[in-house]
Amino acid sequence: MRDYHILKVNLPGGIVSPGRLRDILSIALTARVQYARFGARQQLLFTVTGEKLRFLERDFTTHGIPYEVNAEQHPNIISSYCAEEVFRTGQWLSESEYHTVLDDFDYQPVLKVNLSDSNQSFTPFFTGNLNFIASPEPHFWYLYIRPKQTNTLFRWRDLIYTNDIARIAHRLEEVMLSDENHLLSEAELYELVYEGTTFITQPATEEVELPDFTLPYYEGFNRYGQRTWLGLYRRNEQFSIPFLIDLCALCLETRVGELCTTPWKSLIIKGIEEKDRTKWSAVLGRHNINVRHAASELAWQTEDHSEEGIDLKKYILRYLEKMDTRTFGLCFGIQTRPKSEVFGSILIRKRPMLRIGKLGMLPVYDLYFTENFNPNSRSWFLFEKGLMKNHLPHQVERLCRKFNASRNALATKTFRVEPIENPVSVSNQEEMYQCPHCLTQYDAVYGDERAGIQSGTSFGDLPESYVCSTCETPKADFVPVIAGALLV
Numbered sequence: 001m002r003d004y005h006i007l008k009v010n011l012p013g014g015i016v017s018p019g020r021l022r023d024i025l026s027i028a029l030t031a032r033v034q035y036a037r038f039g040a041r042q043q044l045l046f047t048v049t050g051e052k053l054r055f056l057e058r059d060f061t062t063h064g065i066p067y068e069v070n071a072e073q074h075p076n077i078i079s080s081y082c083a084e085e086v087f088r089t090g091q092w093l094s095e096s097e098y099h100t101v102l103d104d105f106d107y108q109p110v111l112k113v114n115l116s117d118s119n120q121s122f123t124p125f126f127t128g129n130l131n132f133i134a135s136p137e138p139h140f141w142y143l144y145i146r147p148k149q150t151n152t153l154f155r156w157r158d159l160i161y162t163n164d165i166a167r168i169a170h171r172l173e174e175v176m177l178s179d180e181n182h183l184l185s186e187a188e189l190y191e192l193v194y195e196g197t198t199f200i201t202q203p204a205t206e207e208v209e210l211p212d213f214t215l216p217y218y219e220g221f222n223r224y225g226q227r228t229w230l231g232l233y234r235r236n237e238q239f240s241i242p243f244l245i246d247l248c249a250l251c252l253e254t255r256v257g258e259l260c261t262t263p264w265k266s267l268i269i270k271g272i273e274e275k276d277r278t279k280w281s282a283v284l285g286r287h288n289i290n291v292r293h294a295a296s297e298l299a300w301q302t303e304d305h306s307e308e309g310i311d312l313k314k315y316i317l318r319y320l321e322k323m324d325t326r327t328f329g330l331c332f333g334i335q336t337r338p339k340s341e342v343f344g345s346i347l348i349r350k351r352p353m354l355r356i357g358k359l360g361m362l363p364v365y366d367l368y369f370t371e372n373f374n375p376n377s378r379s380w381f382l383f384e385k386g387l388m389k390n391h392l393p394h395q396v397e398r399l400c401r402k403f404n405a406s407r408n409a410l411a412t413k414t415f416r417v418e419p420i421e422n423p424v425s426v427s428n429q430e431e432m433y434q435c436p437h438c439l440t441q442y443d444a445v446y447g448d449e450r451a452g453i454q455s456g457t458s459f460g461d462l463p464e465s466y467v468c469s470t471c472e473t474p475k476a477d478f479v480p481v482i483a484g485a486l487l488v
């Protein structure tokens with residue numbers, strides 16, 4: 001039996017320069033490690049045997065690269081930086097603001113620190129111990145505290161200034177992890193943190209308003225402004241190290257300064273110039289990388305390095321695909337180990353039915369959902385308990401139907417449909433075509449200026465080589481729709 005170890009390298013905020021990532025990966029490749037993963041806290045993970053671990057530890061130490069083996073003493077700081085510009089809709093929070101905060105952390109936190117824009121739902125709000133969430137007031141942040149190994153969450157009474165986040169996080173860590181302070185009340189914690197020091201603050205008069213959850217399609221080539229971003233996801237969560245090294249080299253060649261890891265164990269590369277698109281496509285082709293998986297497949301989070309969780313995800317997905325179940329607006333978490341944490345609006349939690357000492361026997365699954373099916377909610381409701389594995393997919397599908405029914409009921413209450421005075425026959429409406437992946441539509445009235453297609457060109461007259469101008473889906477994959485009834 002081989003002795004496997006998990007070696008972790010933190011990437012603060014989920015941000016890494018291509019030069020630094022290439023150096024880390026080159027050391028791993030020299031030690032004959034072939035694959036890397038990105039964790040739920042946006043860190044870099046290697047699964048290695050004992051014989052390779054010695055070389056990795058030696059070379060990482062020589063090059064001054066901090067790492068941990070089979071430990072989480074210093075959790076990675078996670079952030080919504082990966083969503084900046086491409087997914088988020090905030091007003092004052094910018095990339096430079098994230099860098100300001102991260103540069104101020106001159107120590108490695110022991111508590112989990114989250115930095116989140118309040119106007120996005122791509123990254124979690126409350127999975128950390130210290131959760132900083134951008135407020136409507138420019139340069140000030142809410143702080144929500146969740147003490148270690150608890151599900152208790154409370155809001156700090158002040159908004160924290162950007163330049164003070166690292167300082168107050170350090171002070172909170174000192175106070176909260178002190179042996180004599182482990183049973184502090186909120187008021188006592190507040191007094192001790194501010195004792196003998198000052199921070200720039202404002203009163204926090206309201207709770208943070210959770211946005212409705214929507215998980216954007218985060219894979220493939222996608223345009224934003226005049227540039228393109230590329231999302232990369234692997235079904236088994238493993239990225240070939242030679243492929244990642246080639247990505248880093250291309251970033252350096254095309255002056256892309258950063259790569260972003262995501263809580264969905266994927267990679268996002270921003271700032272790709274249109275003139276360089278063919279180079280990026282060539283790298284994907286050379287390594288046989290597919291970038292158009294179904295959206296329902298992307299909406300799952302498993303624990304780090306959990307083959308059991310990945311296999312269970314595939315097992316349930318096969319059933320949902322067979323039943324053609326709508327999962328839009330949902331995300332799923334699979335928890336196979338006690339005390340681990342995953343992000344999801346629907347949670348599948350494994351537990352043993354029987355225990356003999358520390359040995360668990362007869363595994364069953366409990367199925368939960370969050371309040372309003374918002375994964376950032378900390379309130380969980382039990383849907384079904386003690387399910388055998390073969391019964392689990394059907395119950396997950398039932399819960400998806402419950403979610404869709406609740407959304408339909410809400411829509412019925414919220415929106416009133418006005419009668420159409422001059423109904424138009426469907427057969428007379430203009431037929432349009434839409435990309436099934438990114439939902440970009442082709443309208444013959446406008447053509448496609450990006451692809452050089454003149455207005456007035458019907459879809460049938462497009463060349464067979466035509467691809468979606470947003471995500472490069474082939475023409476053959478487009479689906480016909482009626483104007484005014486486009487896919488959502």
